[in-house]
Amino acid sequence: MSQRQFPHSCHLNDQNQTLHLEDCNLQTVAETFGTPAYVYSRAALTDAYQAFADTLAAHPAGQDGLVCFAVKANSNLGVLSLFAQLGSGFDIVSGGELARVLAAGGNPKKVVFSGVGKTEEEMIAALNAGILCFNVESASELDRLSTVAARIGKRAPISLRVNPDVDAKTHPYISTGLKENKFGVPITDALALYRHAASLPAIEVTGIDCHIGSQLLDPSPFVEALERILPLVDTLKAEGIHLHHIDLGGGLGIYYHEGQTEPVVADYLRPLLDRLTGRGLRVLLEPGRRLVGNAGVLLTKVEYLKHGEDKHFAIVDAAMNDLARPALYEAWHDIVPVKPHNGEARTYDIVGPVCETGDFLGQARPMALQQGDLLAVLSAGAYGMVMSSNYNTRPRAAEVLIDGDKTHLVRERETVASLYAGEKTIQF
Numbered sequence: 547m548s549q550r551q552f553p554h555s556c557h558l559n560d561q562n563q564t565l566h567l568e569d570c571n572l573q574t575v576a577e578t579f580g581t582p583a584y585v586y587s588r589a590a591l592t593d594a595y596q597a598f599a600d601t602l603a604a605h606p607a608g609q610d611g612l613v614c615f616a617v618k619a620n621s622n623l624g625v626l627s628l629f630a631q632l633g634s635g636f637d638i639v640s641g642g643e644l645a646r647v648l649a650a651g652g653n654p655k656k657v658v659f660s661g662v663g664k665t666e667e668e669m670i671a672a673l674n675a676g677i678l679c680f681n682v683e684s685a686s687e688l689d690r691l692s693t694v695a696a697r698i699g700k701r702a703p704i705s706l707r708v709n710p711d712v713d714a715k716t717h718p719y720i721s722t723g724l725k726e727n728k729f730g731v732p733i734t735d736a737l738a739l740y741r742h743a744a745s746l747p748a749i750e751v752t753g754i755d756c757h758i759g760s761q762l763l764d765p766s767p768f769v770e771a772l773e774r775i776l777p778l779v780d781t782l783k784a785e786g787i788h789l790h791h792i793d794l795g796g797g798l799g800i801y802y803h804e805g806q807t808e809p810v811v812a813d814y815l816r817p818l819l820d821r822l823t824g825r826g827l828r829v830l831l832e833p834g835r836r837l838v839g840n841a842g843v844l845l846t847k848v849e850y851l852k853h854g855e856d857k858h859f860a861i862v863d864a865a866m867n868d869l870a871r872p873a874l875y876e877a878w879h880d881i882v883p884v885k886p887h888n889g890e891a892r893t894y895d896i897v898g899p900v901c902e903t904g905d906f907l908g909q910a911r912p913m914a915l916q917q918g919d920l921l922a923v924l925s926a927g928a929y930g931m932v933m934s935s936n937y938n939t940r941p942r943a944a945e946v947l948i949d950g951d952k953t954h955l956v957r958e959r960e961t962v963a964s965l966y967a968g969e970k971t972i973q974f
């Protein structure tokens with residue numbers, strides 16, 4: 547057990563053989579804040595951000611580059627404020643995310659707005675905030691944005707999100723850059739749409755954008771996508787449409803399995819930056835998962851052990867409503883005891899209390915367990931809390947940010963009463 551590799555900042559403490567995140571004993575964290583609880587490491591978040599920022603800064607094509615953290619991966623205010631303090635920008639996909647970024651002290655001039663379904667209200671909020679760029683995903687969105695901006699006396703900075711029709715070789719639900727996906731405008735339509743955009747007085751064409759998918763462990767599709775886009779940039783230039791920036795999206799994968807290797811940030815970025823050298827384009831990136839995924843764990847307590855004829859179940863107090871990824875994508879998360887002990891090891895399905903057979907966090911996991919044990923679901927910092935729900939009227943988990951030996955409660959656990967605040971009964 548002590549030989550195993552843990553995600554960044556997570557380790558078994560030598561003295562008491564208890565899982566720690568930075569210098570905090572996760573057993574104590576669970577006792578203090580209760581379970582289920584998401585726990586994030588400031589050091590791991592910072593290191594992950596710096597890997598991108600430092601690689602950009604070290605390359606001639608990346609000097610004025612900007613990392614725009616994809617807020618959809620983790621929108622906790624404590625996490626967002628840390629990234630804002632590190633100098634990060636933000637990639638948002640809703641008015642709600644914009645509000646969170648602003649509440650966390652994010653700079654609107656470093657915000658890009660992605661998403662296929664921007665409403666008028668969201669456009670107005672973003673225009674009034676003065677964001678860096680709208681990543682426009684369709685002709686009808688462009689026309690709506692132009693109308694809305696003109697109506698309120700603003701000019702909307704835009705890039706078109708082009709869909710380069712590249713296979714990201716990832717889970718089909720999180721692949722976005724194929725022509726059958728709903729995202730972006732087909733690269734073959736982009737030139738005509740850019741011409742149209744350039745003719746609209748309330749629109750300022752500033753960039754080009756693409757995002758081909760998520761959890762890419764092989765970075766070669768990123769290069770393929772860029773190589774499909776650069777000829778379009780050249781054609782636009784020849785027509786007098788000069789772009790200021792290129793947004794390469796997010797999508798770099800992380801390891802979820804012990805022993806799995808993940809691409810090194812610099813190895814992913816350098817071939818892209820090399821191809822952009824001398825073009826005078828500012829580079830924007832939208833990493834989500836890679837900045838937060840392995841900076842967080844989900845702590846959960848074993849409520850019951852249930853030994854069936856064919857299977858052993860560990861029924862824990864976290865469920866698919868807290869972490870949807872296993873139920874939704876059959877995604878794998880390593881799950882480890884916070885304080886391993888030497889009881890009889892059995893092969894457990896780690897399941898939650900929700901009334902669905904798909905409510906599992908992990909299946910067929912060998913470990914020695916007792917009722918009351920604490921488990922840590924690893925690599926849970928991305929698409930964890932943000933995808934949680936109140937299904938089965940379960941209050942959502944607390945979120946805690948670790949900084950060395952200090953803990954900060956960055957989101958309180960919901961209460962049962964808060965779950966129906968704002969609702970009314972009615973007498974017929």
Ligand SMILES: Cc1ncc(COP(=O)(O)O)c(C=O)c1O
Pocket residue numbers: 616619637660661722757759760761795796797798832833834835836
């Ligand atoms: C437009 C856009 N940008 C950035 C991201 C972040 O992706 P990831 O978390 O894989 O880095 C996504 C999600 O896939 C996205 O749709």
Ligand SMILES: N[C@@H](CCCC[NH3+])C(=O)O
Pocket residue numbers: 618720760761871928929
């Ligand atoms: N929710 C997905 C990632 C979605 C990426 C968003 N474009 C996951 O948990 O892996």
